[in-house]
Amino acid sequence: MLQHPQVKGPGVGLLGFSLGADICLSMASFLKNISATVSINGSGSSGNSTIHYKQISIPPLGLDLKRIKVTFSGILDIVDIRNDIVEKFENPSIIPIEKAQGPILFIAGQDDHNWRSDLNVQTASERLQAHGKEKPRIILYPGTGHYIEPPYFSVCPASVHKLFNKVVIWGGELRAHSKAQVDAWKQILSFFSQHLGGTHKGVSPKL
Numbered sequence: 001m002l003q004h005p006q007v008k009g010p011g012v013g014l015l016g017f018s019l020g021a022d023i024c025l026s027m028a029s030f031l032k033n034i035s036a037t038v039s040i041n042g043s044g045s046s047g048n049s050t051i052h053y054k055q056i057s058i059p060p061l062g063l064d065l066k067r068i069k070v071t072f073s074g075i076l077d078i079v080d081i082r083n084d085i086v087e088k089f090e091n092p093s094i095i096p097i098e099k100a101q102g103p104i105l106f107i108a109g110q111d112d113h114n115w116r117s118d119l120n121v122q123t124a125s126e127r128l129q130a131h132g133k134e135k136p137r138i139i140l141y142p143g144t145g146h147y148i149e150p151p152y153f154s155v156c157p158a159s160v161h162k163l164f165n166k167v168v169i170w171g172g173e174l175r176a177h178s179k180a181q182v183d184a185w186k187q188i189l190s191f192f193s194q195h196l197g198g199t200h201k202g203v204s205p206k207l
C-alpha cells in the first residue's frame, strides 16, 4: 500500500471490523508506518487461533462451546463463549497495542452479542495507559450490535457465523444501530483526516 501511487504516505491508516479489527490492531502493533488505526468491535486479543509475527506468538484466549446459548428462535447467542481475560491487560492473549506508532480509535456497540466489546475496549485502554500511552479515543454506542457497517446498510441482526456454521445473533436495536452506523462513519473520516494529514475538511460520504 505504501508503494501505491495513490497513497500519499509516509504512513497509512487501517480500518477493521470484528476479526478484521484484531488483524488491524496486530498490524499496527508489529508493522511500521501505520499512522492511525480504527477498531470497530475488535476483541483486542487473540481469540480462536494463535497470532504469529516473526518470533512472536500470541496464544488464543480460547473458548468454551458449552457457554453457547440457544434463543427461543433457535438462533445461537455466543456472547459468553470466550474465556475471561483473567490477568486483565497483562494477559498473554492480548495484542500488544502499546507498540503501535499511531493512535487507535475504538468503536464498540453496547449491545454486541458476538463478544463483550465494551469490556474489551476497557482492557485495551487500561493496557495502553499502564504502558505510559495516552488514553485512546473510545466511542461506545448504546443499543448497537456487533455488525457496525457503513451508513444506510441495513442492520444485520443475525447471520451464519463461519466458526460454527450456524446462525448467531449480533445484537443491536434497529434505530439505535442505524444511527450509530451514520455517526461512526463521520467519526472515522474525521479521525483519519486528523491523523493522516487529510486536506479536505468535512468529507461527506457518497452513500
Ligand SMILES: *[C@@H]1O[C@H](CO)[C@@H](O)[C@H](O)[C@H]1NC(C)=O
Pocket: 002, 003, 009, 010, 011, 032, 033
Ligand atoms: C515510513 O515512515 C518513515 C518515517 O516517516 C519514512 O521516512 C519512510 O519513507 C516511510 N516508508 C515508506 C515505505 O513510505
Ligand SMILES: *[C@@H]1O[C@H](CO)[C@@H](O)[C@H](O)[C@H]1NC(C)=O
Pocket: 047, 048, 049, 060, 061, 062, 063, 163, 164
Ligand atoms: C476454535 O473454535 C472451535 C469451534 O468452532 C473450537 O472447537 C476450538 O476449540 C476453538 N479453538 C480455540 C483455541 O479456542
Ligand SMILES: *[C@@H]1O[C@H](CO)[C@@H](O)[C@H](O)[C@H]1NC(C)=O
Pocket: 040, 041, 107, 108, 109, 110, 111, 112, 113, 114, 115, 116, 117, 118, 119, 120, 140, 141, 142, 143, 144, 145, 146, 147, 148, 180
Ligand atoms: C460493538 O460495537 C457497538 C458500537 O459500535 C457497541 O455498542 C457494542 O457494545 C460492541 N460490542 C462489543 C461486544 O463490544
